[in-house]
Amino acid sequence: MSAPTTDADPIEAHVADLSAALHGPVRVKSRMVTDLRDGLIDAARDLSCGREPDHHAARQAVHEFGTVAEIAPSFQRELTIAQARHTARAVMLIVPFLFLCWYLAETWDGSTGHQLPDLVRLLVAHLGGIAASAAFLAAAALAATGALARWLPTPHQLPLLVAWTGTTAAVALAISALTLTLASILATNWPLSTVAGVVTIAFHTRIAASARACRECARVTLAGP
Template identity: 45%
Template sequence: MSAMPSVEAHAAELAASLHGPEKVRTRLVDEIREGLADTIAAHTREGEPPEGVFERAVREFGTPAELAPSCQRELTVAQTRRTSLTVALAVPVVLAAWSLAWGASAVALAVGIVGVVLALGTLAATGSVARGLPVPGWLPLVAAWSGTIAGVAVVPTTLALALTSAASWPLVLLASVLAVVAHGVVAGSARTCRRCARLTPA
């Protein structure tokens, strides 16, 4: 097998072992693919025999199994930020829709505020200001379960409010649609975040 197909196989094996935001995953795999190809090219220019250059480059650069843990950590942080941002944006929209259709609910408001505060705290802990500091291993799970709770709570709360609401049906329909959309987006992101957290080495 020539070096370039071997590089593609190396990149494909690494990509298959990673989970998280597709854009970040693609960037990481592309960077590693290009770095490995550059290492092979450098050894080739030095006159090394083609049949051994790929194996030597991999020994220096790392196998997919060796590279995956650090890549997965970065993907988990990226997914944690994505989930937290989703909660921080979606929950206030749902609360606003609830208030518009049914009036403010102290319980819903308290739950929403707690969810948004946790999301904003997570964003701060994983943002550029905190870059270089280790991300606590429990933080992705906190973000994931906060998103899960927020996503699950939205639908039954909306249903209960809709059944007891005296508001006009267009407002109820608008609030319900927003709640269902928010549930899908938040719950899906939280599910991916939980999976990333499980895959990230301690």
């Protein structure tokens, strides 16, 4: 049977409550929680005049630092920015692979004297435009949350924009995988197209998961306390 809440370590209880209220990248969140715990322990030790902090000193340190409702928004904002950067970085790194896949498919098939169907080529052109736009927005988001953040405030809606940019890129990758599969059936380079399609689906899954996490973080941040 667990101990009553009043007998629990106030610092550990406070850290656990804050951790449960936050959403974001696991590593960043873990580092933030660890730093908070260390800071509270140091504060409690100071209140105990350098001795090992007792229950009263721990409770006082937690009280002075602030309640979960008071401090969670600032922590969540930082986590949301970190998740937005993670999603934007994934889009920036993965989208160029889509262009490489289509280039290889077109080059390989052209070298054998065959051409991809006009409908497939038209779809590729549209997907390329969508993917290029997503990559451009991702690059802008990385800049806005990186170097530019030193001089300009980060727009509150930016993480949500990054989330939907990631979702758009994920949809483009999913359609591309289906199109590559169709191309592998109609063309002579089916081994290359099939492999590219499988890898594209894997990248789609990664970006889609990151974009979904980014939407969740943005929703929590915009909802406020």
